[in-house]
Amino acid sequence: MERSRNRYQLLTRWDDKKIDAYADYVDAVKAKIAMAVRLYEFREGMRQEERTERELRDDLADASLTWGRSFERVMLLGGDDAIEAAHELNVVLAEINLTGFKGCTGLLALDLSPCGTTVARG
Template identity: 50%
Template sequence: MGTGEQLVTIAAVLLGALTTHVTNHLMERNRMKYQLTTRWDDKKLDAYDGYVDRVRSCIFLAVQLYETKEGLREREQPDAEILAEMKEAGHLRGHAFERVMLLGGDGVVEAAHDLNAAVAQVDWQANGKNRRNPGGLARPQPCRLPLGQLVPRSRSCGPGCQRQRDRRTAPGARPPASASSLRLMT
């Protein structure tokens, strides 16, 4: 084998090593990028889940207070205790809302603001106050919570979110609750 053939062989080996190195580097870079995206998507989903849980607990307490005041439910605890629980639940909802504001996109934050406004109306009505009638108990009116806006907007958060949804809707998995079907009559 001549010197020229040996140089061609060495060059081919070096070229193969270089292309292998570049390919591995690009693949590793894409894998890390995907992992970072997925990690943030998981944090977003946890924030959205926590926020919706806090909203539901606030609504439950408000409905309990309203039904107790109206005589629709037996009094299990004094109004002062329910009001204290509502205050604590509102505080926790505020923290969950701040997480959504930090992690969510513009559409999600806007929907969360709308949902906060609707929950505030439910609280005011449960306490016997509303914007139109600050002194007396408000007439019962349906209040459609804008959870239906929060859910679709939160689903547009990236490729990791799709993976999470696929895992939740896999065969044998419990189907997610329909958030848009939540209707509260207070």
């Protein structure tokens, strides 16, 4: 009985860690997208900022670091379906990130052809 209860507690803690990893990853993706959009809109004159372009680029770089760490946790703790979904989301996120960093057009349509860069979707 005691062994069964301990096993259940361990599984519950493991599930909690997975849920935390998934939630952190989604939050990091949202932050990275928000930073890329902010930088893109600033460059296109669609947004007024008190911060410089360099500061906005640094914010996007910081968001990228946080995203990278959260993705690694998903890779370590996540199930196969969650890992596959994260990989697919990362493809789209890479396109958005390139738009923010390189100043390419087509952020909303995710069309990077003006940059001469394409990200394979699978």
